[in-house]
Amino acid sequence: MEHKLWGGRFSAPTAAEMSLYNDSFRFDVRLAACDISGSIAWASALAEAGLITSDEQEQLVQGLELVRREFADGRFEAKPSDEDIHTAVERRLGELVGEVALKLHTGRSRNDQVATDMRLFAIGAARLIDERLMGLQVALLDQAERHTATVMPGYTHLQRAQPITFGHWCLAFVEMIERDRQRIADATARARTLPLGAGALAGNSLGVERERLTELLDEFDAVAGNSLDAVSDRDFVAELLFSFALTGIHLSRLAEDLVLYSSAEFGFVELADAYSTGSSLMPQKKNPDSMELLRGKSGRLIGNLVGLLTTLKGLPTTYNKDLQEDKEPFFDSLDTLDLGLRVAAAVVQTMEANPERMRAALDDAMLATDLADELVRLGVPFREAHAKAGRLVRRSIELGKPLRDLPLSEYQTVQANFDERVYAIFDFSRSVSRKESLGGTAPQRVAEQCARWRDLLTN
Ligand code: ARG
Numbered sequence: 003m004e005h006k007l008w009g010g011r012f013s014a015p016t017a018a019e020m021s022l023y024n025d026s027f028r029f030d031v032r033l034a035a036c037d038i039s040g041s042i043a044w045a046s047a048l049a050e051a052g053l054i055t056s057d058e059q060e061q062l063v064q065g066l067e068l069v070r071r072e073f074a075d076g077r078f079e080a081k082p083s084d085e086d087i088h089t090a091v092e093r094r095l096g097e098l099v100g101e102v103a104l105k106l107h108t109g110r111s112r113n114d115q116v117a118t119d120m121r122l123f124a125i126g127a128a129r130l131i132d133e134r135l136m137g138l139q140v141a142l143l144d145q146a147e148r149h150t151a152t153v154m155p156g157y158t159h160l161q162r163a164q165p166i167t168f169g170h171w172c173l174a175f176v177e178m179i180e181r182d183r184q185r186i187a188d189a190t191a192r193a194r195t196l197p198l199g200a201g202a203l204a205g206n207s208l209g210v211e212r213e214r215l216t217e218l219l220d221e222f223d224a225v226a227g228n229s230l231d232a233v234s235d236r237d238f239v240a241e242l243l244f245s246f247a248l249t250g251i252h253l254s255r256l257a258e259d260l261v262l263y264s265s266a267e268f269g270f271v272e273l274a275d276a277y278s279t280g281s282s283l284m285p286q287k288k289n290p291d292s293m294e295l296l297r298g299k300s301g302r303l304i305g306n307l308v309g310l311l312t313t314l315k316g317l318p319t320t321y322n323k324d325l326q327e328d329k330e331p332f333f334d335s336l337d338t339l340d341l342g343l344r345v346a347a348a349v350v351q352t353m354e355a356n357p358e359r360m361r362a363a364l365d366d367a368m369l370a371t372d373l374a375d376e377l378v379r380l381g382v383p384f385r386e387a388h389a390k391a392g393r394l395v396r397r398s399i400e401l402g403k404p405l406r407d408l409p410l411s412e413y414q415t416v417q418a419n420f421d422e423r424v425y426a427i428f429d430f431s432r433s434v435s436r437k438e439s440l441g442g443t444a445p446q447r448v449a450e451q452c453a454r455w456r457d458l459l460t461n
Contacts, residue, residue: 007089007112026326027080030087032333034073036122037087038066040115040198041106043218044210047199048108051209058102065099066091086326087119088112109210111202113233113321118198118219120328124242125221127336128190134343135183135249139176140459141350146172147452151445153430154270154360155368162368165430168270168355170443173451175256182249189241196222200229203320233321236314239328243307246335250303253346257293260349264290269359274352277345292349299338306331364430366405370395372427372436373405377417390416 016024042063049059069091072078084090096103149168156166196219199205199212212225226232263270273290281287313327370391377387393416398405406428413420427433438444441451 006083006085007092007107021082021085024085024323026086026329027084027090029330029333030116030119030326031073031080031090033087033116033119033123033329034078034091035070036119036126037091037115038070038073039122039219040118041091042066043215044110044198045106046218047210047215048105050211050214053108053208053210054102054105058105061099061102062095062106065095065103068098069094086112086116088115109201109206109208110198111200111233111321113202114197114200114229116325117200117233117235118196120236120332121193121195121197121238122219122221124193124238124332125190127332128186128193128242131246131249131336131339131343132183132186134340134347135179135186136459138343138347138350139179139455141347142172142176142179143452143455143459145169145350145353145355146176146448147456149355149357150448150452151431151434152355152357152360153364153434154357155363156443162363162365164368164371165364165433166443167434167445167448168357168360169445169448169452171259172350173448173455175252176455178252178255179249182245182252185245185248186242189238189245192241193238194221194223196225197232197235200226200232203230203233205229230320234317234319234325236310236325236328239332240307240310240314243303243310243332243335246339247300247303247307249339250300250342253342254297254300256346257296260293260353261290261297264293264353268363269356270363271356272354273349274354276352277349292345296342296346299342302338303335306335361430366428367395367398369405369427369430369433372433373424376424376427380417380419382417 045054045059045062045066048054049056054062069078072094078090078094080090081093084093092103092106095106146169149172152168153165154168154171155162156164156171196212196216198215198219199210216222216225226235260271260273262268264273273288273292275288277290277292278288279291281289310328310331313324317324373394374384374387374391377390378384382390394405394408394412397412398408401408406425410420410422410424413424435444435446438447440447
């Protein structure tokens with residue numbers, strides 16, 4: 003019979019479509035380096051337990067390093083019998099080092115092996131995504147530093163609300179991404195628990211030291227305390243998929259703002275040609291496809307999370323083959339986010355803000371809150387101040403004039419002691435510079451936040 007890890011009790015070969023359905027090598031090949039690192043550690047543990055000689059250990063390790071190089075150089079030749087990455091590595095190891103390869107799997111199951119591989123892979127993936135997230139933070143920070151005092155309309159309900167600074171807008175996303183990074187780090191901490199040595203489900207009876215394995219594999223800091231749980235715990239995959247999905251949602255919101263802001267109606271930013279595309283029919287079009295895809299791909303990230311949660315729900319205790327379904331969604335989310343973050347950082351880095359268009363979109367009504375604040379300073383209770391300012395806004399609409407063009411007599415009808423000084427509020431820069439509460443949009447505050455982030459992101 004062909005090379006299989008489990009052929010002994012079978013008398014008939016696997017059906018062709020069953021192999022197609024069952025085999026995972028075409029995607030779990032991505033675990034090759036992790037699988038080999040896990041096996042090298044396992045070989046050491048076997049030697050330390052006296053289950054193989056140090057000479058055999060040496061042969062195994064050298065052989066595994068050769069296989070690792072074949073994968074790294076793209077020279078690995080897969081065989082149709084390579085059911086999954088574990089089978090493939092062991093098969094090739096046997097071809098390279100002979101008989102001794104038959105000892106590598108002593109006391110181990112693919113169940114604890116694949117759980118270990120996935121954790122190693124996930125830890126590496128989290129590191130990569132963290133770097134990408136930081137790249138986007140830096141791009142946003144670069145823009146924020148350029149625009150600490152660039153005034154633009156801030157919106158709630160997508161209606162003009164109050165003036166803000168563009169730098170403040172940029173830093174809002176730096177904050178969101180920081181939480182994404184923390185969430186990923188937190189999920190990764192729980193991925194650092196080692197399942198290896200749990201065997202198929204019950205533990206191993208050959209005296210392999212599991213604690214020792216955590217010293218051999220730097221990524222791990224503890225051993226899983228229950229072998230039944232160890233082989234089937236995919237919480238770390240679900241947690242990372244959730245963190246990736248929420249990151250995707252933040253990116254989608256960034257993208258949505260930039261789609262709007264780059265439209266002719268807003269014109270607040272212009273995206274670089276390199277990250278826009280044209281229309282096959284309308285020669286004038288320049289479309290923000292990069293940002294639309296960033297927005298759209300959040301759907302895949304959410305879908306991959308929901309798919310895995312659905313797979314996990316209702317599984318009986320310990321390993322079940324359903325768990326093989328953890329890989330494709332994880333790889334897909336990783337690749338989707340990796341590229342998405344690279345594109346997002348480049349788009350932000352290369353976009354041009356247009357402070358004139360931002361300023362042109364401001365209108366006096368956005369200072370109605372400042373007007374109410376002015377009344378508060380004159381001793382009017384806020385509820386009343388709100389109503390009085392509202393009446394002035396209504397007057398400005400009725401008269402078809404901006405607030406600053408209403409005569410003082412109009413102001414005095416709502417508040418008798420208003421004098422000329424009220425007109426000082428009609429200055430958008432003054433308005434933002436007064437929002438100097440911590441975390442507010444005042445240029446001074448934004449500059450301080452920029453300095454804080456620069457320090458955090460460059461140290
Ligand atoms: N390819 C399998 C997976 O990804 C490896 C573990 C197989 N274990 C087993 N008992 N068949 O989950």
